[in-house]
Structures are given as structure tokens and as C-alpha cells.
Amino acid sequence: MQSTTDPIARDCDHLVIQTLPLFEMMRMRAATTARRHPDLGFAAPQRESAVRWVNLFTHTHRRLGPQDKEVVSPNNDTVYSNAWLDLSEGPVVIESPEMGDRYWTLGLLDAWTNPFAYVGRRTTGNRPQRTLVHGPGWHGPVPPDITQTIAAPGDDVWLIGRHLVEDDGEDAARVRASQAAMRLVRLDGSDAAMRVDTWMDGRDAGIPSADRYLSTVSAALRRNPPPEGERQAWPPTETALQMSLPAVYERLRTSNQPHDLGGGWAIPVMVKTHWGDDYLTRARIARNFIGALGVEEAMYPTAEVDARGAPLDGSQRYELRFAPDRKLKVGAFWSLTMYRRSDCLFVANPIHRYSIGDRTPGLHHDADGGLAIRLQAEDPGPGVNWLPAPRDELFYVVLRLYQPHADHLELRFDYPPIQPI
Incomplete structure (x- = not known):
């Protein structure tokens, strides 16, 4: 690792720790958005293209087992619903059906990994709902059939949904029907799906190059300003980034310090709705446990x-x-x-x-x-x-x-x- 006695290197290390969650969220956007829309087809004809569909749900329909090797430490209780919202062209409405007495949740994460809002059993109940989500620049009338309004701090939001499944047969089929009834629409009811350039190959989970990191964070910052009160001296030089990125990524990999609960138990994530100024923990979770919801959920x-x-x-x-x-x-x-x-x-x-x-x-x-x-x-x-x-x-x-x-x-x-x- 580089020496932290060099003030330029130290400042760049700090800046990478601050902005790494933003880069990793953009990497996840590239990795988890859909190439194909069920009605409109592929976002781009070229397989190697980074263009994807946003404002579109994708779902898993069965609980994961030992044959599934893409996700580490997966759960065996729920199936997932996933979507990325792009609010740059106006609000998006989340339509969700009656869920009976089932446990379900949609966690909303901003581009800085803050789990800032929820829709679901704990917070909004299981009745049919129309949830309006808007970005910081939108001001307009809210239709009377909207059940709740969520103001997002930036234009990019990750929706991570979980639905409890009791078995792989009849109950799984019921959940699948509920997932099919979930939609992302505009205020006029039209499909909200958009094509976006995600800027990268999301399957590459390695240490990014300095130019990739610089361009991605710069573009994401224009859409997702830092949380209130957070100051940054962006951008650094590409030379400083070349030195800092490997050192910071290695530090985050090896300095895992979860909360000790006693008795041999520890908990890696302890956040409610916002990481505040704990930039190091925020970066560590973004690198090692990205997508973590708040502990109240x-x-x-x-x-x-x-x-x-x-x-x-x-x-x-x-x-x-x-x-x-x-x-x-x-x-x-x-x-x-x-x-x-x-x-x-x-x-x-x-x-x-x-x-x-x-x-x-x-x-x-x-x-x-x-x-x-x-x-x-x-x-x-x-x-x-x-x-x-x-x-x-x-x-x-x-x-x-x-x-x-x-x-x-x-x-x-x-x-x-x-x-x-």
C-alpha cells in the first residue's frame, strides 16, 4: 500500500473512500438492469453494448439453492424483485397489488447506498398501492390516487424487493402472480421504461482503472449530488487515482470490522436510513455487502x-x-x-x-x-x-x-x- 504520509496520496485515498459507493452502485446498475424488455425487445442490438432498460422490474421466481453460485451468502427465505429508477425525465409510480398477509418489502437505496425509504409490509402495509417517487428537481401536482410520495435525493434509485415464499409450489405461484402485477409507470399510466447507457460491463468486479473510475463518478455526481453536508474536492488527478484505487480497495477487503455482539456473533451492517459521515463503513459495505437494507427491516x-x-x-x-x-x-x-x-x-x-x-x-x-x-x-x-x-x-x-x-x-x-x- 502507498504511504499515508504523502498528503496528496492521503487526500486522494479519502476522496476514493467517499466516492467509492457511488462507483459501486453504478457498477451494480450495469450488472442488474435488463437487456431485454418483454414488449420492446433488446435495449441495444449489440450483445456487448452497455445500454440497458431502467424503470423496469426483473424478478426471480424460486428460492436459491446450492446450484446457484452467482450471489454469495444468499437467503433461502424470499424471492427477489429488482429495478433501477431513472428520475431524470420525471417521476415514476410504483404500482403494487394486494399482498394479503405476506411479508414483502421494496427497499429504496440512493446512489450513495443510503437505504432512505421503503414500501411494504412494515412501512406502508399490504394494500394495493401507487407510490410516486420523484427526484430533487421535480415539483408538480400529485394525483389523488397516489397512496404515498417519496422524494429521492438524486436521479438514480435502486429498488430491491423481497417476497417471503413458503414453498416451491402453490405459494411460489401466488408470489409470481403478485410480482407480475407490479409495474413502473409514468403519472399518465404509460410504461416508464427507458434505455440508458450504463457506461461499463457490470460483470467486472475487479479494481477499476483510474480513467473508468474518474469518468463514471464524474457522470454519476452530475445526477446524484453528495448527501447534504458532505464536501468533496472532486476531481482528483488520474495519476493520484492510479495510486489510490488499489490501496483503498485492498484496505476495504481486509479491514472488515463488524459490530461484535458477543458469544461469537457479529453483525456486518448497522445502518437505519443514512450512513451520515461514516464514510469508511459506507465504503466497506458498498464494496463487500452492497444492497444492504436498514436494520429496522x-x-x-x-x-x-x-x-x-x-x-x-x-x-x-x-x-x-x-x-x-x-x-x-x-x-x-x-x-x-x-x-x-x-x-x-x-x-x-x-x-x-x-x-x-x-x-x-x-x-x-x-x-x-x-x-x-x-x-x-x-x-x-x-x-x-x-x-x-x-x-x-x-x-x-x-x-x-x-x-x-x-x-x-x-x-x-x-x-x-x-x-x-
Whole structure:
């Protein structure tokens, strides 16, 4: 790494840390927007083109499993709805149907990764809704059928949606019908889809070149000004960027400092709606956990070690027990998911169980009301809550808490350590 005693290098490092979330969001826009519109066809005829459709939903229709290798540490509870809003040509209306009593959420992230607003069960309910989202330059009348209005701080917004799915059959079909009824339209009801140049190949997740970083951040800044109170000396020189980018990216990769919860548990993300002036954490999350929603929607305590501090190992047997007075308190649901350490992916197993939680059929509680979960490779037999581990490999688990109660949000919950048997 370069020396931080050089004031020019130090200033450029700081500037990269400030602007890296903006670059990484533009990279995600390029990676997750659609090439093809269901009615209007491809955004561009050339396969190598960076032109994509925005203001258009794309959906997944099944829960992810061990055959899916594109996303690390995926969840096994929900399917996704994804869209990027471009508000430069006026507001976009999110149309969502009746959702019954299902857990669902659409998290809105600005171009600086602030999870600034939500539509869904926790915040706006499950009734049919028409949500108007507008950029900072729009001022106009709001139609009477709009159920809520959201003012975005810039022209680019990432919508990340999750829908709880109970099974891969009838319930998955119901969710698919709900997803099909979600639309992004203009105020007059017309399709809001637009073609945009995303500027890059979003599949390239490496350290960007100085010229690519400079041009991308400069263009994105014109559409998404820094959050209020944030000052920047943009642009730096290309020479300074060439030195800073590798150093900063390496620093963000190796300096992961999640919040320690005790008992071998830690949580990588603790943000509500805005990162404030914690630019380093904002950059670290953008590089390593981009798309994270605020903790009021979901928290993800993670454990890689047992009660003794030793790495969790599939050649051993473990038990995680929540005592009767230590039950997980959530407004929606919770789940515990198993991953291999080597690739951060699901563990294939004979019972096809990749997570266990309060909705798992046949979940067995102890006589005193406590809940014990076995983490091991071999089947522990009937009457035991079993989450299969990889045989003779290191693993980790993620405890997902959807709509966590105050004990979790205020870090007062005493998470039990994973005990070796």
C-alpha cells in the first residue's frame, strides 16, 4: 500500500473512500438492469453494448439453492424483485397489488447506498398501492390516487424487493402472480421504461482503472449530488487515482470490522436510513455487502466460531440453543442459514434444507419452551432440529431477523454461543 504520509496520496485515498459507493452502485446498475424488455425487445442490438432498460422490474421466481453460485451468502427465505429508477425525465409510480398477509418489502437505496425509504409490509402495509417517487428537481401536482410520495435525493434509485415464499409450489405461484402485477409507470399510466447507457460491463468486479473510475463518478455526481453536508474536492488527478484505487480497495477487503455482539456473533451492517459521515463503513459495505437494507427491516447476525472461539468445522457437532427467556423477537420471521466458508454458498445435503427457522415444518421445541438446533454433517435422528453442515469443511451461519424488535436493534439481545457437543 502507498504511504499515508504523502498528503496528496492521503487526500486522494479519502476522496476514493467517499466516492467509492457511488462507483459501486453504478457498477451494480450495469450488472442488474435488463437487456431485454418483454414488449420492446433488446435495449441495444449489440450483445456487448452497455445500454440497458431502467424503470423496469426483473424478478426471480424460486428460492436459491446450492446450484446457484452467482450471489454469495444468499437467503433461502424470499424471492427477489429488482429495478433501477431513472428520475431524470420525471417521476415514476410504483404500482403494487394486494399482498394479503405476506411479508414483502421494496427497499429504496440512493446512489450513495443510503437505504432512505421503503414500501411494504412494515412501512406502508399490504394494500394495493401507487407510490410516486420523484427526484430533487421535480415539483408538480400529485394525483389523488397516489397512496404515498417519496422524494429521492438524486436521479438514480435502486429498488430491491423481497417476497417471503413458503414453498416451491402453490405459494411460489401466488408470489409470481403478485410480482407480475407490479409495474413502473409514468403519472399518465404509460410504461416508464427507458434505455440508458450504463457506461461499463457490470460483470467486472475487479479494481477499476483510474480513467473508468474518474469518468463514471464524474457522470454519476452530475445526477446524484453528495448527501447534504458532505464536501468533496472532486476531481482528483488520474495519476493520484492510479495510486489510490488499489490501496483503498485492498484496505476495504481486509479491514472488515463488524459490530461484535458477543458469544461469537457479529453483525456486518448497522445502518437505519443514512450512513451520515461514516464514510469508511459506507465504503466497506458498498464494496463487500452492497444492497444492504436498514436494520429496522432486517438484521443479519453472523457466527463463524463456536463458544471457545474455534472456527465452525463440519467434522464436529454443535448445538445452538435459544432458552425460553432468550427467544428471538421479530415482527415478521427469522431463519438460520448455513454456508461453506470456502465459497460462501449453500451446502448441498440429503434433506435439501439450507435454512431453518420459525416457519420450518415440524420444528421441535424443548419441554421448557426452549429451541435447540443441531449443526452437523450427519443426521442426528428423529425429533431433532437439524441444519446440515458440510462434511469436513469450515462453515458459518447467518441469523436473519426480519422486522427485529428493539432488543435486537438496540443491541441488548444476548445471543447464545454455538456449543460444541
